[in-house]
Amino acid sequence: MAGEDGFQSPKRRKIDFNPLRNDDRFAIPSRPTSRSQSQAPARSQSQAPSRSQSRFGPSSSRASTPRGQSQYPGTPKQHEFDGPEPAVDIEDSNALDRDWYAGDESGHVFGDEMHNPFGSYDTSWEERQKEAALVEKKTAKRVTARAAQKQRDVDAWETNRMLTSGVAQRRDFGDDFEDDEEQTRVHLLIHDLRPPFLDGRTVFTKQVDPVPAIRDNQSDMAVFSRKGSRVVKERRQQKERQKQAQEATNMAGTALGNLMGVKEDEGDSAAPVPGEEGGGKGDSKFAEHMAKKSEGASNFSQSKTLREQREYLPAFAVREDLLRVIRDNQVVIVVGETGSGKTTQLTQFLYEDGYGKRGMIGCTQPRRVAAMSVAKRVSEEMECKLGSTVGYAIRFEDCTSKETVIKYMTDGVLLRESLNEPDLDRYSCVIMDEAHERALNTDVLMGLFKKVLARRRDLKLIVTSATMNSKRFSDFYGGAPEFFIPGRTFPVDVMFHRSPVEDYVDQAVQQVLAIHVSMGAGDILVFMTGQEDIECTCELIQDRLNALNDPPKLSILPIYSQMPADLQAKIFDRAAPGVRKVIVATNIAETSLTVDGIMYVVDAGYSKLKVYNPRMGMDTLQITPISQANASQRSGRAGRTGPGKAFRLFTEAAYKDELYIQTIPEIQRTNLSNTVLLLKSLGVKDLLDFDFMDPPPQDTITTSLFDLWALGALNNIGDLTDVGLKMTPFPMDPSLAKLLITSEEYGCSEEMLTIVSMLSVPSIFYRPKERQEESDAAREKFFVPESDHLTYLHVYSQWKSNGYSDAWCTRHFLHPKSLRRAKEIREQIGDIMKMQKMTMVSCGTDWDVIRKCICSGYYHQAAKVKGIGEYVNLRTSVAIQLHPTSALYGLGYLPDYVVYHELILTSKEYMSTVTSVDPKWLAELGGVFYSVKEKGYSAREKRVTEVEFNRKMEIETQMAEDKKNEEERLEREKGRGEAQKEGVVVKKVAQRGAVRRPVVKRSGRGF
Secondary structure, three states: OEOOOOOEOOOOOOOOOOOOOOOHHHOOOOOOOOHHHHOHHHHHHOOOOOHHHHHHOOOOOOOOOOOOOOOOOOOOOHHHOOOOOOOOOHHHHHHHHHHHHHHHHOOOOEOOHHHOOOOOHHHHHHHHHHHHHHHHHHHOOOOOHHHHHHHHHHHHHHHHHHHHHOOOOOOOOOOHHHHHHHHHOOOEEEOOOOOHHHOOOOOOOOEOOOOOOOOOOOOHHHHHHHHOOHHHHHHHHHHHHHHHHHHHHOOOOOHHHHHHOOOOOHHHHOOOOOOOOOOOOOOOHHHHHHHOOOOOOOHHHHHOOHHHHHHHOHHHHOHHHHHHHHHHOOEEEEEOOOOOOHHHHHHHHHHHOOHHHOOEEEEEEOOHHHHHHHHHHHHHHOOOOEOOOEEEEEOOEEEOOOOOOEEEEEHHHHHHHHHHOOOOOOEEEEEEOOHHHOOHHHHHHHHHHHHHHHHOOOOEEEEEEOOOOHHHHHHHOOOOOEEEOOOOOOOEEEEEOOOOOOOHHHHHHHHHHHHHHHOOOOEEEEEOOOHHHHHHHHHHHHHHHHOOOOOOOEEEEEEOOOOOHHHHHHHHOOOOOOOEEEEEEOOHHHHOOOOOOEEEEEEOOEEEEEEEEOOOOEEEEEEEEOOHHHHHHHHHHHHOOOOEEEEEOOOHHHHHHOOOOOOOOHHHOOOOHHHHHHHHHOOOOOHHHOOOOOOOEHHHHHHHHHHHHHOOOEOOOOOEOHHHHHHOOOOOOHHHHHHHHHHHHHOOHHHHHHHHHHHOOOOOEOOOHHHHHHHHHHHHOOOOOOEHHHHHHHHHHHHHHOOOOHHHHHHOOEOHHHHHHHHHHHHHHHHHHHHOOOOOOOOOOOHHHHHHHHHHHHHHHEEEEEEOOEEEEOOOOOEEEEOOOOOOOOOOOOOOEEEEEEEEEOOOEEEEEEEEOOHHHHHHHOOOOEEEOOOOOOHHHHHHHHHHHHHHHHHHHHHHHHHHHHHHHHHHHHHHHHHHHHHHHHHHHHHOOOOOOOOOOOOOOOO
16 A cells, blocks of 8 residues: 555565566666666656665566567677676686585585685674774764763753643654554464474484584583684685785776776686586586596506406405305395495496396495496496496486496485385395495485385395494394405504694694605595685695795695595596605595505594584584594505504594594484475384484474474374375475475466575575675675565576576676576476476466465464564574575565575574565464464463364364274274184184094093
């Protein structure tokens, strides 16, 4: 409703914006037009237009576009872009690629600042606010509190005298806008309700107490891990200052620089824009590596054929013994060191022994890149095309065919396949590789296989593990035999540090230089926590090495989780004569990689661990001390090619008292909502009966069950509903699956499919530290008022209208890899929706429908405004902030109610991907939590409502219990009837038998 002056209320306006149209801000118009002229029509309609009208202009309807034709113009040429193409530094581009691979594998959890381009945004914003407040405090006139109070008293006395004398009159200005807002403002009542099966009396797991990620929070190693490395922080600040100084002194591109003839750096200007050639689609480095033939990096691999390399592996020497054990047992635990050949050779042994004739041979991997790379290697050894006899399957990507016999896949893919085939009938043998890592899906598969093996006696299960934990796997499967593949190991001299090490990065650099200068030949392997620590370590080693007088030659090579394969291969290159290699790696080098020539190991004693916070409902990456098993595995890396030494940067007392014996399994420290939904769909009604190797904590199970109940996936007695059954086929977070299901009902499945795909990839916005203001301005062009979800839809639509161009992405500070990944995921999810016979429809320009659909999937994550930029979670009352990068942050006002996708934990708890919603939508869609407070509604009526709701749930629960008892009674009666029938049949058969025994008279009464 507009006021008399034509001003429209921003809190009740309908968003007049169409993200699917071709926005004029992203292409140069045919003739230059000033900003004021381009916005003249919009301003003539309203004196003070809303943000959506002034920023985006009138929306265009898709209904006018004839079927089969596109309303989007042709892809703009390079010279049509508004402004010069920004220079892309090669080093920054490579670092960006590495960030994408690392973030993609770790699940995009928060806590790793290197993979969060906006991780430091809130800190810089707070610093600017503090500086502004400090300047204002210095420039403002200082007045004591007593003087200020005296002035207020004088003003109040003067006002009272003027009103009393009649000189002035008090007027109540009738502000239609404010009165209208007060009349239409809706207040929600929050109901703290829980289903009967979560009343606290039911135990869902054998692990009642939570499992802390750190053994002792007050120990030295725990304190040092929370503080982080001092030299890394100093290095980061130094780089930022250097880039700012360089940017401030760079005159290239400025008006004065053009007059003086200053040109830009040739290195930047000559850097090719990714995807500029080849139809606007950039090439993936990993895809290139997968397409190329593997070339040997060492002299051994270059001089030997693939057949000779296979025969050299330790697994090949025990081939016949291993196959004999597999034939005689249904479950076999294969123990072998990294590099023994168990991953690549076991599948081929089984294929050559004829197991492929009875079904497929499956091999699960905890990492998706490992599944792809191993499948490629095996296809080369078998001389077949990847995807034919040998293939792989990962989430949203399937490279198999009808001819595939050997299939490498992630454990999550096999878990999904068990939904359609509970007995895994297509497989004759399954290999669970790297089981010692205890990934979440691996532990779930362990429990499922116990039941599958009992039903299918012909199925073979092979569990491969490193030396640690092998006995536990054997005991879990009833004493299954353990087969040891002999490795090539040598003794390792382990040395502990004498005192606690506060800065592990600085101490590791010192230890590397001491080894390099004073010890014998042999390469060095350094274990660090993450990418930033690794890069800082490499730089410090190089800087301090250059400061020495005529030091020995040293080749410094970094490697971290999921670095592109072409960069990973560098660590396997043989160093030049007289040159020592030092490899700085994460825990990826513990078991997943084997590098010849390592004689020295430097172990920092820390790693990054994904930990679930039930209070916030989010996963975070934390730097934690490693376990004793990890320390032993790292030390063993030094004994592969000869006697070695391991230097542990922690004391022996810390090793015994501060480290866990084994790493905490992922199932005990992560969110289990998706896992619980999967188990429920597999028919596991009571989670206490499911055989976990290590049961998850009670709090984690309870939180997951409550979230599923809140989404409508479980009913009041904990059974799967129709909505939950529809959510199961989608390999994503239950909230996202709920959005896709409800989008069909609201008629916006096309738009919601795009939004969900964009939420399933890493951050699409690129924010280089040296061009933060420019990238922020480019990001704001895509903002859609009142919704970050619609902002993602806008970005994808504009990318689509520009021909999916990588150059367009680079120009607007967007990550092309993330957008291409979103496009692939969109196609895969679309196929799943078609298999579920869901109708694909578009809502046209009715964006309120999309916001209401978003509310249907996130009403359990709703918040109400409390102050400037601050909200409070409606259910938990936890204070959370609106992130400065959100589209809602610059609206000029704060919506009363919002829903959010997830929380980000940096310096504060921030909401990520926020959408404003109508409070009536929350009461309508989340009636179990919220209700609209009517006029005169008392606290007593609220209690009556809650009691009535609880009474209904109890009645429903009792009815379900009665139904269950009745079914059990009928089942028992049926069983007794069948037993009696069998007894009669047996008696008749005995009487009608062909053999009759003679009747012998007995002495006694009656004879």
